[in-house]
Amino acid sequence: MRMIRKPAWAKVRRRWLALPLALMLCLALIPVASGAVTQPGLVPPDRKSSFEQDGVALVRIVVPDQAGIDRLQRMGVDLAEYTKPVAGGIEVNAVLSPQESADLKAKGFDVRGAIADQADAAKVRRQRSQALNSLAAQAQGTDTLTALRAEWFTSLPDGQRFLNVEVKTSDSSATNILTVAWDSGRGTEIGSGGTATMSRFTDDGQYMYDRFNSPLPVNVTPSKVRITSTSGGSVTVSVTKWLGEPRKKPNPHYVSDFVDHYMDPEEVYQRIDSLAKEFPELTQLINLPYKTNGYRRAAQAQFGTAAASTFYVSSKAYGSDGGNDISVALENPGSAGAALSVSVTGKNVVVHLATDASGQVTSTAAQVVAALGADPAAAKQLTASTYRGDAGAGVVAAAPATRLSDGLKAPASVKRQPFQVQALRIGAKRNGSRPGVFLYCQEHAREWVTPLTCVETAERLLRNYQHDPATRKLVDNLDIFVVPSVNPDGANYSMYDYNFQRRNMTNYCGPADSDPARRNAWGVDVNRNFSVGSSFDGYSGGSANCRGETYSGPSELSEPEAKNEVWLTQKYSNIKFAMNTHSYGGYFMWPPGAYKLDGRQTLPPVDLGTETYFWSASAHILNAVQQWRGTAIWPGRTGPVTDVLYSAAGNSADEAWYDQGIIGWDFEVGADKYDAQTGEYDEVGFQPDFAEGHEEAMEFANGQIGILEVALAYSKDKKDPRSSLSVTGQDASSTKFTFKVNEPATVYYTLDGSRPTLKSPKLEAAGLREGAESLTVDKTTDVRWFSVDIAGNVENNYRPDGRHTGYRHEVVRVGGH
Numbered sequence: 001m002r003m004i005r006k007p008a009w010a011k012v013r014r015r016w017l018a019l020p021l022a023l024m025l026c027l028a029l030i031p032v033a034s035g036a037v038t039q040p041g042l043v044p045p046d047r048k049s050s051f052e053q054d055g056v057a058l059v060r061i062v063v064p065d066q067a068g069i070d071r072l073q074r075m076g077v078d079l080a081e082y083t084k085p086v087a088g089g090i091e092v093n094a095v096l097s098p099q100e101s102a103d104l105k106a107k108g109f110d111v112r113g114a115i116a117d118q119a120d121a122a123k124v125r126r127q128r129s130q131a132l133n134s135l136a137a138q139a140q141g142t143d144t145l146t147a148l149r150a151e152w153f154t155s156l157p158d159g160q161r162f163l164n165v166e167v168k169t170s171d172s173s174a175t176n177i178l179t180v181a182w183d184s185g186r187g188t189e190i191g192s193g194g195t196a197t198m199s200r201f202t203d204d205g206q207y208m209y210d211r212f213n214s215p216l217p218v219n220v221t222p223s224k225v226r227i228t229s230t231s232g233g234s235v236t237v238s239v240t241k242w243l244g245e246p247r248k249k250p251n252p253h254y255v256s257d258f259v260d261h262y263m264d265p266e267e268v269y270q271r272i273d274s275l276a277k278e279f280p281e282l283t284q285l286i287n288l289p290y291k292t293n294g295y296r297r298a299a300q301a302q303f304g305t306a307a308a309s310t311f312y313v314s315s316k317a318y319g320s321d322g323g324n325d326i327s328v329a330l331e332n333p334g335s336a337g338a339a340l341s342v343s344v345t346g347k348n349v350v351v352h353l354a355t356d357a358s359g360q361v362t363s364t365a366a367q368v369v370a371a372l373g374a375d376p377a378a379a380k381q382l383t384a385s386t387y388r389g390d391a392g393a394g395v396v397a398a399a400p401a402t403r404l405s406d407g408l409k410a411p412a413s414v415k416r417q418p419f420q421v422q423a424l425r426i427g428a429k430r431n432g433s434r435p436g437v438f439l440y441c442q443e444h445a446r447e448w449v450t451p452l453t454c455v456e457t458a459e460r461l462l463r464n465y466q467h468d469p470a471t472r473k474l475v476d477n478l479d480i481f482v483v484p485s486v487n488p489d490g491a492n493y494s495m496y497d498y499n500f501q502r503r504n505m506t507n508y509c510g511p512a513d514s515d516p517a518r519r520n521a522w523g524v525d526v527n528r529n530f531s532v533g534s535s536f537d538g539y540s541g542g543s544a545n546c547r548g549e550t551y552s553g554p555s556e557l558s559e560p561e562a563k564n565e566v567w568l569t570q571k572y573s574n575i576k577f578a579m580n581t582h583s584y585g586g587y588f589m590w591p592p593g594a595y596k597l598d599g600r601q602t603l604p605p606v607d608l609g610t611e612t613y614f615w616s617a618s619a620h621i622l623n624a625v626q627q628w629r630g631t632a633i634w635p636g637r638t639g640p641v642t643d644v645l646y647s648a649a650g651n652s653a654d655e656a657w658y659d660q661g662i663i664g665w666d667f668e669v670g671a672d673k674y675d676a677q678t679g680e681y682d683e684v685g686f687q688p689d690f691a692e693g694h695e696e697a698m699e700f701a702n703g704q705i706g707i708l709e710v711a712l713a714y715s716k717d718k719k720d721p722r723s724s725l726s727v728t729g730q731d732a733s734s735t736k737f738t739f740k741v742n743e744p745a746t747v748y749y750t751l752d753g754s755r756p757t758l759k760s761p762k763l764e765a766a767g768l769r770e771g772a773e774s775l776t777v778d779k780t781t782d783v784r785w786f787s788v789d790i791a792g793n794v795e796n797n798y799r800p801d802g803r804h805t806g807y808r809h810e811v812v813r814v815g816g817h
């Protein structure tokens with residue numbers, strides 16, 4: 001009862017207190033049909049009980065005067081203890097269901113936006129329970145530390161060694177500081193190698209774990225680390241090696257390195273086309289059905305300097321389709337008392353400005369805009385708008401005939417027409433019988449290294465087919481689809497006009513945001529335009545602002561670039577793996593890639609078996625990357641997108657995984673480079689010097705080949721996994737156990753003696769970046785289970801859907817019984 005508890009507003013609105021609590025309760029509960037409510041009742045049909053309050057929110061209502069408050073009061077509206085004089089009356093706050101809001105609006109009340117809703121409270125509750133957990137840990141005098149990862153690896157320059165540690169503490173309060181100490185090799189004292197303080201990693205207000213901000217360069221290889229906290233926790237773990245497993249030496253006849261400059265999309269697709277012609281028996285070119293909007297724009301001109309007297313015109317035809325030939329002049333008639341008029345001769349538009357009795361020009365920007373709109377011949381060719389939503393009351397100045405221009409600077413070789421995006425399909429058997437792998441690059445225009453990566457991979461596969469048995473295996477047994485530049489229009493714009501262009505070129509902004517100086521701010525972020533976990537579904541990381549860098553577009557899958565990807569993966573249902581290559585930072589990532597704010601509600605995390613598979617695949621793929629010049633992708637940049645980067649609502653890898661079960665991975669090429677002189681890590685940027693860009697393309701082409709090797713292993717995997725049950729803890733009243741598997745696999749189990757099926761509970765991770773959970777039973781239990789690997793092989797060839805009894809079973813005893 002917000003109203004009754006110490007009402008702050010009572011000093012001002014004391015009369016409200018006269019309404020007794022009992023009556024308030026009655027008003028809230030008595031249905032309107034009972035007729036017991038004498039005032040026109042606002043009875044909440046959708047507030048069934050205190051447990052079913054979906055959509056209830058604290059909202060603002062502005063009433064003209066005290067009588068309005070009284071009216072709400074009589075209707076039994078749940079008002080907060082708050083009033084504020086505002087323009088047009090008094091603001092009060094009310095707790096309303098959506099239905100109540102609608103009813104009040106129908107009764108003519110000015111109901112405004114929400115101050116808080118139930119999700120906000122859920123967030124505050126989570127904060128509270130986190131704080132309580134921390135306090136409980138502090139009260140115990142010690143926190144529990146869980147070491148997630150402790151690894152060493154080598155990377156540039158010159159095989160420099162690095163240490164990476166990730167630890168979770170049960171006391172995530174800011175005052176709890178974690179320190180890592182390491183030895184200087186087997187048998188040496190902990191601390192002899194060095195010590196370093198860790199940083200708390202939080203995301204959306206939620207504690208994730210402690211880590212170093214970047215891997216620590218070390219001079220010796222540590223064998224053990226001890227992590228201690230100021231809350232008294234301590235844990236010691238062995239350091240393992242990250243990456244660097246020896247790979248087979250490449251065949252001496254293996255050829256690579258086919259790119260020697262940054263390529264624009266015309267060059268990229270010409271290369272793909274010529275490869276298709278040269279290797280007809282191994283390839284096929286697929287025209288993707290949705291042509292892009294094209295590298296083209298409306299032609300524009302802007303007149304005026306101050307906002308009020310400024311307006312701009314945009315051609316209806318693209319600049320390349322005749323818009324660039326239009327001219328507009330603002331003519332001072334040179335006589336007194338002239339009226340505003342427009343005349344059009346062919347593509348030449350003349351605005352004859354109005355003058356007053358003394359011959360001074362009087363036409364305002366708004367009047368000229370209106371006159372151009374009203375003249376049918378002008379309106380057929382162009383639209384006119386005031387500047388950024390200004391009322392346009394300033395008088396315009398005369399101006400000579402000015403040619404409109406689309407401003408595009410690319411040479412004529414870049415065609416001003418919708419772009420035909422193509423996929424190069426590579427495989428000796430391209431009939432859908434082989435597992436498909438979809439490699440696609442340059443969704444983001446400014447990431448210039450990425451199309452080179454795709455082109456290099458395609459060319460390596462084709463040119464090594466004859467002489468390299470490993471390549472032949474890939475091409476013979478897989479069905480590979482390469483789309484080297486998903487977003488060619490944006491890519492051209494990035495190369496020739498505005499290098500930081502990320503999005504495509506389609507402008508969805510209204511007149512207030514479409515003046516020529518806004519031209520670099522238009523376009524849709526292709527990798528936010530997909531339909532799974534999108535900003536339209538409430539996920540974070542996509543913008544609704546047409547000028548936002550992550551603008552999601554007007555609706556899901558509105559853009560041809562995004563639709564092409566979906567079409568390809570639906571049409572070729574044998575596609576099982578996909579790699580979305582971006583830049584920069586040096587990442588290897590997988591779903592989920594998006595969460596909702598208010599507690600970081602991610603898309604469903606992959607199950608433990610799949611997660612384990614992703615880690616083991618990443619080891620193979622990142623070893624391949626490292627083989628080129630020694631670059632290590634950091635463990636801290638390997639993992640689900642939401643855990644290692646940020647939330648990217650509506651991205652294509654989530655679309656692939658959640659919608660079609662395609663393993664959708666993401667690369668960010670261009671790992672940070674450690675400078676041993678300064679001890680700092682340098683970012684490489686979107687368009688590094690070509691010498692660096694070339695190396696990035698080569699090493700990540702290695703990575704793409706690594707993905708193909710993983711796909712090949714998947715296609716050959718006919719071996720069923722093996723699992724075992726292992727007791728992890730025991731006391732008088734309960735026993736803890738988990739399952740171990742000999743390869744990445746998901747374990748399904750039952751504890752009630754029933755047959756395990758694919759609907760049974762799965763063994764889950766103990767937590768973010770942690771291994772398998774332990775299950776606890778408090779009585780002797782007949783545990784039944786089976787495991788399934790990523791290729792679908794079931795342990796002991798058990799058939800979970802039939803009546804088969806070939807599952808595993810074991811009795812877990814409690815208290816020695």
Ligand SMILES: [Zn+2]
Binds near residue numbers: 443444582
């Ligand atoms: Zn990108």
